Structures are given as structure tokens and as C-alpha cells.
Amino acid sequence: MDKMVVEQVSYSYISKYQTILALREVNCSFESGRFYAITGESGSGKSTLLSLLAGLDLPKEGKIYLNGEDLSKMDRDIYRRDIAAVVYQAFHLFPLLNALENVMYPLELKGMPKARAAARAKKCIGQVGLPEKIHGQFPKMMSGGEQQRVAIARAMAAGGKLLFADEPTGNLDTENEENVVAILERLAHEEGYMVVVVTHNPGIAARADVEYRMRDGQIVEEQKRGGGQ
Amino acid sequence: MIIKNSLKQMFRTPLKTFLFFCLLAVSAALFVLGLNISWLNQRDASAFEGLFNTVGTVEQKPTETEIDGEWDAEIDQYYYYSREKYGALVSEDVLDFEGVDYIHAPMNRPYFTAYMPDMILRPGEVTERVNDWLVLVEVTPLRTDVMDSLPCTVTRVLAGDPDLLNRKIWVCEHYNPTPETVMETGKTYIMRLNQGTYPHDDRDETYMGENDEWEYTPISQYASQYNRKGERINSDTPDRLIDEVTEGFYESDEAKPWLELMKESNMMNSLLPVQPVDATKLLMAFHENNAAVQDGRDISQEEYAQGKRVCLVPEDLAMSNNLQVGDRLTLPLIAADYGSAPGFAFKYDGGGGGYNLRNGKGEVLSVFDENAYEIVGIYSMAEKDDSDFGLGYNEIIIPYASVTSSWDNNIVSFGRMNKGTTSFQIPNGGIEHYLKLWEKQGIDNLEIKFYDNGYSVLEENINNRRVMSVLFLAGGVIMAILVLALFCHLFISRASMRTAIERSLGMKKKQCILSLLSGLMSIVLLGTAAGAVVGCVLTDKTAEQLKQEQIYDETFTSGGIGDGKEGEEALASQQQITPSELAGTAVAGGILILLLGGGIAMVYIRQNLKKEPIMMLMGNEE
Numbered sequence: 001m002d003k004m005v006v007e008q009v010s011y012s013y014i015s016k017y018q019t020i021l022a023l024r025e026v027n028c029s030f031e032s033g034r035f036y037a038i039t040g041e042s043g044s045g046k047s048t049l050l051s052l053l054a055g056l057d058l059p060k061e062g063k064i065y066l067n068g069e070d071l072s073k074m075d076r077d078i079y080r081r082d083i084a085a086v087v088y089q090a091f092h093l094f095p096l097l098n099a100l101e102n103v104m105y106p107l108e109l110k111g112m113p114k115a116r117a118a119a120r121a122k123k124c125i126g127q128v129g130l131p132e133k134i135h136g137q138f139p140k141m142m143s144g145g146e147q148q149r150v151a152i153a154r155a156m157a158a159g160g161k162l163l164f165a166d167e168p169t170g171n172l173d174t175e176n177e178e179n180v181v182a183i184l185e186r187l188a189h190e191e192g193y194m195v196v197v198v199t200h201n202p203g204i205a206a207r208a209d210v211e212y213r214m215r216d217g218q219i220v221e222e223q224k225r226g227g228g229q
Numbered sequence: 230m231i232i233k234n235s236l237k238q239m240f241r242t243p244l245k246t247f248l249f250f251c252l253l254a255v256s257a258a259l260f261v262l263g264l265n266i267s268w269l270n271q272r273d274a275s276a277f278e279g280l281f282n283t284v285g286t287v288e289q290k291p292t293e294t295e296i297d298g299e300w301d302a303e304i305d306q307y308y309y310y311s312r313e314k315y316g317a318l319v320s321e322d323v324l325d326f327e328g329v330d331y332i333h334a335p336m337n338r339p340y341f342t343a344y345m346p347d348m349i350l351r352p353g354e355v356t357e358r359v360n361d362w363l364v365l366v367e368v369t370p371l372r373t374d375v376m377d378s379l380p381c382t383v384t385r386v387l388a389g390d391p392d393l394l395n396r397k398i399w400v401c402e403h404y405n406p407t408p409e410t411v412m413e414t415g416k417t418y419i420m421r422l423n424q425g426t427y428p429h430d431d432r433d434e435t436y437m438g439e440n441d442e443w444e445y446t447p448i449s450q451y452a453s454q455y456n457r458k459g460e461r462i463n464s465d466t467p468d469r470l471i472d473e474v475t476e477g478f479y480e481s482d483e484a485k486p487w488l489e490l491m492k493e494s495n496m497m498n499s500l501l502p503v504q505p506v507d508a509t510k511l512l513m514a515f516h517e518n519n520a521a522v523q524d525g526r527d528i529s530q531e532e533y534a535q536g537k538r539v540c541l542v543p544e545d546l547a548m549s550n551n552l553q554v555g556d557r558l559t560l561p562l563i564a565a566d567y568g569s570a571p572g573f574a575f576k577y578d579g580g581g582g583g584y585n586l587r588n589g590k591g592e593v594l595s596v597f598d599e600n601a602y603e604i605v606g607i608y609s610m611a612e613k614d615d616s617d618f619g620l621g622y623n624e625i626i627i628p629y630a631s632v633t634s635s636w637d638n639n640i641v642s643f644g645r646m647n648k649g650t651t652s653f654q655i656p657n658g659g660i661e662h663y664l665k666l667w668e669k670q671g672i673d674n675l676e677i678k679f680y681d682n683g684y685s686v687l688e689e690n691i692n693n694r695r696v697m698s699v700l701f702l703a704g705g706v707i708m709a710i711l712v713l714a715l716f717c718h719l720f721i722s723r724a725s726m727r728t729a730i731e732r733s734l735g736m737k738k739k740q741c742i743l744s745l746l747s748g749l750m751s752i753v754l755l756g757t758a759a760g761a762v763v764g765c766v767l768t769d770k771t772a773e774q775l776k777q778e779q780i781y782d783e784t785f786t787s788g789g790i791g792d793g794k795e796g797e798e799a800l801a802s803q804q805q806i807t808p809s810e811l812a813g814t815a816v817a818g819g820i821l822i823l824l825l826g827g828g829i830a831m832v833y834i835r836q837n838l839k840k841e842p843i844m845m846l847m848g849n850e851e
Binding site for chain 1: 230231238729734736846
């Protein structure tokens with residue numbers, strides 16, 4: 001069972017002309033088997049917090065621990081490759097690789113033989129409810145929902161149990177939104193994933209086990225609803 | 230896997246990739262073509278450098294022309310003619326001016342004569358020899374009179390044509406308007422005679438000649454000697470035109486000059502010219518390929534510089550005397566002549582002359598240097614040169630520095646610098662520079678002419694090719710840079726999101742570099758390889774074109790013998806382009822393009838990797 005603890009984390013974006021304080025002394029924690037929602041208005045710092053959890057950068061101040069180990073002392077490349085996976089609002093699939101190749105990519109990166117990688121990728125694609133015919137399709141040939149499910153399949157394929165999703169339904173219609181949220185819920189509650197979703201959508205937030213509400217770079221409210229493993 | 234996926238993504242944009250491949254191939258072809266032409270040019274220039282020599286000759290020009298008159302007994306009046314005057318002799322030192330670069334500096338070189346009585350110097354068919362037109366005889370006049378076509382009988386031939394003995398000849402002071410020297414019948418006189426022409430009317434306008442009786446003109450005992458400055462050393466005793474031969478005459482002091490003259494006359498048939506020089510090519514006959522070494526080898530530059538006792542002998546002399554390469558020949562050098570080239574006195578077809586072997590006192594010169602020379606080469610001539618400035622008959626060529634004894638007391642003639650005596654060598658392609666410097670010296674009574682076997686024309690061709698190769702090289706490089714920059718932008722900068730995704734999936738920076746670089750560099754490699762092959766094919770075509778130009782260029786060098794042939798062979802071998810030679814430059818050019826591609830790609834990739842994935846993947850949302 002994995003547990004992430006965020007302690008006094010601050011983060012700022014420094015550009016040539018200004019410094020934007022995106023996070024200010026944030027404290028929160030996450031556990032496996034639960035579905036978390038981080039909500040707040042645009043610019044509140046929720047995506048920045050998710051990026052730090054996903055290991056895309058390090059806090060300027062404060063620490064993030066995974067099972068008691070300081071994330072800043074871990075090899076972040078290995079962390080991103082083997083432990084944490086991210087799903088983005090814009091999907092961020094490789095446009096020149098087909099669905100199967102996109103899902104196989106992190107597996108092959110780990111050094112898994114092609115045949116095994118293909119088998120596991122197909123299984124993951126199946127788990128997100130996509131038909132086999134999607135395997136050979138390139139992202140531009142797929143709908144937004146399909147692309148997002150391929151992105152989730154890629155995140156699952158990597159084998160890590162931490163799944164971070166940044167507005168995963170932001171570009172989807174209602175039907176696809178429901179499909180994606182259901183998959184994420186299932187991954188948390190049935191597969192034991194720690195699922196952290198950044199969303200504006202109150203409907204999705206309402207389905208989370210824990211909701212962290214943010215404002216001006218700080219968590220202003222934590223709402224626990226129970227559920228999960 | 231990374232490389233495979235990189236290539237896979239590259240080939241899934243086939244049009245863009247194909248365009249990249251084609252443009253890169255074109256730039257590589259241009260670059261390799263330029264590189265090959267540049268290399269061919271360099272190779273040809275080096276080859277030509279060894280085959281061509283730029284030699285200059287110096288000639289002191291006349292300062293004025295004057296009309297001179299000479300009595301001519303045949304026409305019974307003065308005969309007038311124009312004569313060029315040269316003023317004071319100009320020293321070769323004036324050619325040693327600032328900025329000038331000589332391979333061999335100008336030198337008003339002498340030529341020597343070797344006295345070799347044991348050598349066969351003339352094949353049988355040539356009858357006239359040096360000074361053959363001079364005879365030293367005793368005559369008895371058939372009547373008492375001045376020498377104005379006075380009939381005499383030759384009673385003794387001391388030197389010269391023995392057939393004159395007992396013949397009736399006419400003796401005339403042909404060029405003296407007032408002959409006063411009287412010869413008396415019944416007496417015997419010694420005199421040196423110059424064969425003139427048919428006898429002419431005497432002063433009473435009576436025709437004197439019959440039965441092929443020739444007229445001879447008495448010539449004084451004149452002898453010439455010069456010092457190193459070109460100043461004439463005069464005789465202490467006056468020249469005499471004739472002397473009466475009386476009892477015991479040959480034991481008297483008066484007879485000594487005549488005896489020396491007799492000795493000299495008899496030596497004339499055993500003289501051959503020896504040309505000391507610093508390089509064979511300084512002799513115009515060799516430079517113009519009219520003469521060339523046919524057997525053995527030329528004297529090397531080291532041998533010239535070190536003054537080794539080696540020599541080149543002419544084919545005729547070698548054949549007449551059974552001389553072979555490797556034989557040693559002792560050269561007793563007796564006189565030095567600064568006034569003319571050997572061709573003036575030693576004519577191929579005989580008849581040369583005006584040569585003198587006596588000093589200012591009228592004494593026959595002594596040998597000043599006598600050493601054995603190894604024959605290293607035997608030369609022949611395409612066409613015999615009977616000009617006054619060419620090689621002399623039987624001319625032997627030796628290194629100038631090999632003659633270590635002084636010839637200061639053996640200088641028999643001195644004259645202005647001319648193309649037969651004064652030449653120099655400058656680096657190929659240096660004519661224009663030389664003449665610019667020369668003009669600044671302000672010396673206008675020396676004429677300098679250059680002979681470069683057409684190197685100037687060739688140099689122009691080479692320069693044109695050099696410009697062409699630079700254009701191809703620059704075009705190829707610029708095009709390659711532009712193409713690489715454009716496609717690195719398309720394949721790398723515009724794929725920055727791909728890098729961000731790869732980074733978010735846990736790919737290390739090195740793996741990201743490999744991912745971006747492998748696909749791109751594969752196309753660069755293929756494009757460069759294809760371009761290099763095309764470049765080689767184009768080089769082959771271009772070389773064929775250059776070959777045509779070279780055939781044209783060869784016409785400058787193949788007019789004669791020897792070196793022309795050698796040059797043709799050398800050029801022919803240079804014209805061959807082997808596949809390995811082409812492959813060498815193609816590979817070098819290809820590697821340069823690859824390095825260029827790798828370098829440019831790395832600049833773009835570094836820009837991609839500078840961005841943290843968080844900025845790219847989530848920057849829009851926050």
C-alpha cells in the first residue's frame with residue numbers, strides 16, 4: 001500500500017519578467033485504493049500540485065514523500081517510468097504512433113520484449129473498453145474519448161500504481177466523460193491504484209473519496225467522503 | 230527500441246522525410262563535387278608545378294643606332310651600315326631588387342672551352358670547323374706592290390687549309406681605303422688571312438681573278454682578353470699585319486706572336502664548349518623542350534647545388550667517341566667567354582668562329598681547370614639550333630659550382646647580357662608580380678622575357694576551377710546548413726511535445742537525445758551517402774571535361790622531345806581518377822556533413838531539453 005505525503009510544499013514559476021507563486025506551503029496526503037479530486041478555480045495551483053506529485057518537477061520548498069522516501073532523492077526518471085503515470089486533458093499521445101504502439105511505448109522503454117509488450121498493451125487497451133480495431137489507429141483517427149482511454153491504457157501499462165490525471169474529461173462529451181471516470185474509479189477501487197484527478201467538474205469531484213479544494217496556491221478545504229478499498 | 234520508434238515516426242511523415250533526404254542529397258552532392266574538384270585541382274596544380282618552369286631571359290637593349298662606314302675595295306667606296314650601340318654594360322646586380330623571389334637568380338654566365346685534342350669532335354660530313362676561314366701562311370708576291378689584290382703564291386701553310394699550298398691567291402687589304410704596306414717580289418711574308426670572296430677589279434679596273442683564284446684579306450695578330458669587370462686588357466705590343474720571313478726569323482722575338490697564333494690556330498679544331506649552369510632548364514633549348522636527356526638522367530638540383538662533377542653530353546659527341554652514361558670525361562678548361570652563347574662560335578653546321586685563345590700579350594692561354602666529370606646523361610635535340618643564342622655544337626653541360634678554379638685570367642670575350650647568356654628562374658605564376666616590381670626599378674635598357682611553357686594559361690584554368698570548387702563547396706555547405714536548420718526545426722523543435730511526453734514517461738535526457746537524433750541522423754546519413762555517390766558521378770563527368778582542357782594544356786609542353794613525353798605521361802597518370810581516390814573525398818565530405826548535421830541537431834535538441842516537461846505539458850492549464 002502506497003502513501004504520499006505532501007509537507008509544506010511551495011512552488012513558483014519564474015519567467016524573465018515575473019515570478020508567480022503557484023503553491024504556498026501545501027500539506028496533504030494520498031493513499032492507494034482511493035480516488036482523489038483536486039478542485040479549484042483556474043490558477044489555484046491544482047495542476048502544479050499534480051505535476052509535482054507526478055515527479056515532473058520538484059518543489060522549491062517543502063517535501064513530498066512516497067512511503068516515507070523523499071521524492072527529491074529518488075531518480076525521478078525511474079519514478080515516472082515505473083511508479084507514476086499521468087493522463088492529460090490534451091491526451092498527449094505520440095501522434096505518429098498508433099494506439100497499440102503508444103501503449104507499448106513505456107513497456108518497451110523498460111526493456112520488455114516486443115511480443116510481451118504487445119500482449120500487455122492489448123490487455124490494457126481492452127481494460128479501458130476499447131475494441132481491437134483501435135490498435136492500428138493513429139490518434140488523429142480516434143475520438144477524444146478513445147484517445148483519453150488509450151492514454152489511460154498507456155498509464156496502466158507502465159505498471160505503476162500511482163495515476164495522476166489532469167482534467168481527463170475536459171475535452172470529452174458527457175458519455176465519454178462517464179466512461180473515463182468509471183475507469184478511473186475502477187482502477188482506484190478495484191485495482192488498488194492511487195488515483196488523483198484535477199478537475200473543474202463538480203460531478204467528478206463529488207465521486208471522489210477525498211476532495212482537496214484549492215485557492216491561491218493553498219488547500220483551503222479537505223472533504224472526505226469515504227469509499228475505496 | 231528508441232531508434233526503431235524514432236525511425237518509425239520519421240518514416241510516417243514520408244513526404245517531409247523524402248524532401249529532407251532529397252535536399253540533403255543535393256547539398257551533399259554539391260559539397261562532395263566541390264571537394265573533389267578542389268582536390269583534383271590541388272593535385273593537378275602540384276603535378277604541373279613539377280612539370281613547368283618559369284624562366285626569364287635578360288637582354289640589354291641598344292641605347293642608340295649609329296651609321297658606320299667601312300671601305301669596300303670591291304665596290305671601290307665606303308659601305309655604310311647601321312650599328313646598334315649598347316653603352317656601358319649593365320650588371321646582373323640590378324636584377325637583385327627588393328621583394329623579388331628567385332629560384333635561380335640571374336647570372337651573366339660564361340661558357341668555357343675545353344681543349345680536347347684526343348676527342349673526335351666532328352663527324353666526317355661536316356668539314357667547316359671553328360675559325361676554318363682563317364689560315365696562317367707564308368706567301369711570295371708575284372709582283373712588288375701594295376696589297377690591293379696583289380697576286381701571291383702560298384709557299385707554306387702554318388695553320389689552316391693545307392690545300393692552299395703552292396696555290397695562287399689574291400691578297401687585298403680589302404677594308405683599307407689607302408693600302409700602303411708594300412710586298413716585294415722574291416721575298417716571303419707571313420700573314421694571317423681571312424678568306425674573302427672572288428677577286429675584284431683592281432684600281433685600274435682590270436679584273437684580276439681567274440681560274441677560281443680567291444681573294445684573301447690579311448688580318449692582324451689581334452688577341453682579346455678581359456677582366457671580370459668586362460674591361461679589355463690590351464696588348465703591350467702593336468698588332469702586326471705581316472712580317473717578312475728571313476733567315477732565322479722563327480727564332481726572333483718578332484716571330485713569337487706568329488708562333489702563338491699558329492699554336493692557337495691548330496688548337497681550334499680541338500675545342501668544344503662547356504656550359505656551366507645552375508639548372509638545365511635555364512638553358513632555353515632544354516626549357517623549350519628542343520633538347521632533352523635521352524639516355525641516363527638529368528643533373529639533379531642537389532648535384533647542381535653541391536657542384537658535383539657530373540655532366541650531360543650531346544648525342545653526337547657520345548656516338549663519335551663511344552661515350553656511355555657512367556663514363557668519366559676529363560675536361561681541360563682553357564677559356565671563358567662572357568660575350569656570347571656557345572652557339573655563336575660553335576655552329577652545328579660549322580662555320581662558326583671569331584674565337585680567340587690568346588691573352589692580351591698574344592700568348593696562348595693555359596688550362597685553368599682540369600677535372601674528371603661523370604657522364605650522367607646524354608641529350609639530343611629535336612631541331613639543331615644555329616642561332617647565336619642556342620646550344621653550341623658538342624656542348625657539354627656541367628654544374629656551375631663544379632668549377633672551383635678561377636678563370637679570371639682566361640676571359641677571352643665579354644659582352645652585354647642576352648638571352649643566350651643570362652637567364653633566371655622564378656616560381657611558377659610569379660611573372661606578373663615580378664614585372665610589377667621590375668617596373669618600379671625604372672631601368673629601361675634591359676628587356677626581360679619570360680617563358681613558362683603556358684603555365685600562365687594553365688594557372689588561369691586552375692584558378693577558374695578553384696573558383697568553381699569554392700562555389701560548389703560554399704553552395705553545398707550553405708545549402709546543407711539551411712536544409713539541416715529547417716528540418717531540425719521541423720523534426721526537433723516542432724516535436725518538443727514529443728520530448729515532453731517521453732520525459733513524462735520516464736525517458737532520460739540521453740534517451741530523448743537518442744530518440745530525436747537517431748531518426749534524423751539516419752536520414753542525414755542516407756541523404757549524404759546518396760549525395761556523395763551523385764557527387765562522385767558528377768566528379769567523374771567533370772574530370773572528363775577537365776581532361777579535355779588538360780589535353781589543350783599539354784600542347785604547351787609536348788612540342789619538343791623528352792620532357793614533353795615525360796610531361797604527357799605524368800599528366801596522363803594524373804588524369805586517372807581511381808574509385809578509391811573518389812571514395813576518400815566522398816567519405817570525408819560525407820563525414821563533414823554528418824558532423825554538421827549532428828552539431829545543428831544537438832543545438833535544437835538542447836533547446837528542447839532545456840524546457841522542463843511541466844512547463845510544456847501543463848503550462849497551458851495553470
